[in-house]
Amino acid sequence: MxxxxxxxxxxxxxxxxxxxxxxxxxxxxxxxxxxxxxxxxxxxxxxxxxxxxxxxPEDTPTTGPTQPQGICNPLCLARMPSDERTGAFLMEFGAKVTYEHDGQAWVSVDNRMLAQFESDEFDFALVENVADTSQLYVLRLPEGVDRSAIESMGTIVDGVSNQFLVDIPGPPPYVRDIVNMGISIEKLPPLLPVIGQKxxxxxxxxxxxxxxxxxxxxxxxxxxxxxxxxxxxxxxxxxxxxxxxxxxxxxxxxxxxxxxxxxxxxxxxxxxxxxxxxxxxxxxxxxxxxxxxxxxxxxxxxxxxxxxxxxxxxxxxxxxxxxxxxxxxxxxxxxxxxxxxxxxxxxxxxxxxxxxxxxxxxxxxxxxxxxxxxxxxxxxxxxxxxxxxxxxxxxxxxxxxxxxxxxxxxxxxxxxxxxxxxxxxxxxxxxxxxxxxxxxxxxxxxxxxxxxxxxxxxxxxxxxxxxxxxxxxxxxxxxxxxxxxxx
Structure with a gap:
């Protein structure tokens, strides 16, 4: 209170x-x-x-068959183009985009989805070393600002064009100075399994x-x-x-x-x-x-x-x-x-x-x-x-x-x-x-x-x-x- x-x-x-x-x-x-x-x-x-x-969480409903063995145990984070093909694929699995902006999407994937990605020759990239999503933030740089401006904040684990996924450990990050430079920062939502639709x-x-x-x-x-x-x-x-x-x-x-x-x-x-x-x-x-x-x-x-x-x-x-x-x-x-x-x-x-x-x-x-x-x-x-x-x-x-x-x-x-x-x-x-x-x-x-x-x-x-x-x-x-x- x-x-x-x-x-x-x-x-x-x-x-x-x-x-x-x-x-x-x-x-x-x-x-x-x-x-x-x-x-x-x-x-x-x-x-x-x-x-x-x-x-x-223990009471999260999930759908789909038993997960095959693979590297996503239970989930991975993948980056792919944000387009109609990706949207149709996610709809087929009942999955949702974790975060998307400027034509790029980060998505929670399980081993079933990963196998389908590879079979269908999707354009995607797995993001490594993202076990703790509570530390992940998406930063976007304006034109003329180099990535060195954000490297001191944490570890850059992924990036495309002017967008970067940064691991920033600890408390809520101090951002006033970088925002004043025109840099955008948002929290990445957590990775979530496919949740059964009611x-x-x-x-x-x-x-x-x-x-x-x-x-x-x-x-x-x-x-x-x-x-x-x-x-x-x-x-x-x-x-x-x-x-x-x-x-x-x-x-x-x-x-x-x-x-x-x-x-x-x-x-x-x-x-x-x-x-x-x-x-x-x-x-x-x-x-x-x-x-x-x-x-x-x-x-x-x-x-x-x-x-x-x-x-x-x-x-x-x-x-x-x-x-x-x-x-x-x-x-x-x-x-x-x-x-x-x-x-x-x-x-x-x-x-x-x-x-x-x-x-x-x-x-x-x-x-x-x-x-x-x-x-x-x-x-x-x-x-x-x-x-x-x-x-x-x-x-x-x-x-x-x-x-x-x-x-x-x-x-x-x-x-x-x-x-x-x-x-x-x-x-x-x-x-x-x-x-x-x-x-x-x-x-x-x-x-x-x-x-x-x-x-x-x-x-x-x-x-x-x-x-x-x-x-x-x-x-x-x-x-x-x-x-x-x-x-």
Missing amino acids: GIFAILIVASAVWIVQGDPEAPTEIAQNLTGTPAEIFDFDATPPPPTQAPSPTFP SDLPAISDPGVVAESISVGQLKQRILDLEAMGGVDGALGSREYAQVGNVKAAEYLYRRLASYGLDVWYEDFIGDNGRLLLNVVGEIPGNDPSKIYLMTAHFDSIATDTNDPVLAPGALDNGSGIAVLLETARALSGYQLEHPVHIAFFNAEEYAMQGAHEFARHATTVESRPYAGAFNVDSVGASVGQNQLYVNANQSSLFLSNLLVDVNDRWGLGIAVWPSMSDKITADDTELNNFGIPAIMVASVLYGDPLINQSKDTVDAIDMWYLQAVGQLVTIAMANLVMPGGT
């Missing part, structure tokens, strides 16, 4: 729908019992390693059914993964915007969303520290794109108690919000929606909400995306013993706040909802509202709470059952908005 959020809830009304100490009968039917799903006395699982840069998906008929899959185990594992991002050998890490864990977290989120079948992309910007920072955005498609709904959470972290940028695990702030969005995306991706839903993970929230500002500016002034409403989920599920949830709106987004109150009541989720309309509470949703995107903040604690921005902000600070209830709340609410004849 950002440094600008203030612990003030003006004219808040405490609306408790159901007993917060025990789920109602409806909620029990929705979630099962604690003993059935989660053992609170068990030793928590260790954090999983972030998915291998060239291997899908077809004949059912429409949403019961929003509660959609939320049944929100899993305590999945929520906790995502937070464990995130709090260790950038750490060594499973130790706590940091997603602070000048740390290597920040880049790794962006790639992790990209892969997660892609594993659920979403179309995913980076939206980069230059931060106030001169570094190339990434927002991560994914889309669940819908029948009617005249309205798009949005869910957001920031993924960077800080620790103001120690001012140590290397140790800022950010489990509550905001691993919790990220976990909720990932689970909601997973749940909604199994349905045919009436309207698209965008899942956006913002960078540099802890430093004046820069990622949200750049996202909102681009979405409204460059692309004119028709966002009809947004939930900004930040620091939810705190172990404070009250199951409280602050929901802050303005006049244009009040309908979203009212929807959450109604869902909490109708489904008996037992959350103590505190709706408010205060301009003194500022977070990423403030930036969205400033650009005309109706947005509300959803949070269990506000800035000033002893759990926020601390080096001890670990998964132990989170009530997993409360977090599951919040996940169900926002999932049911979003399902209401994008179901046939929705709210």
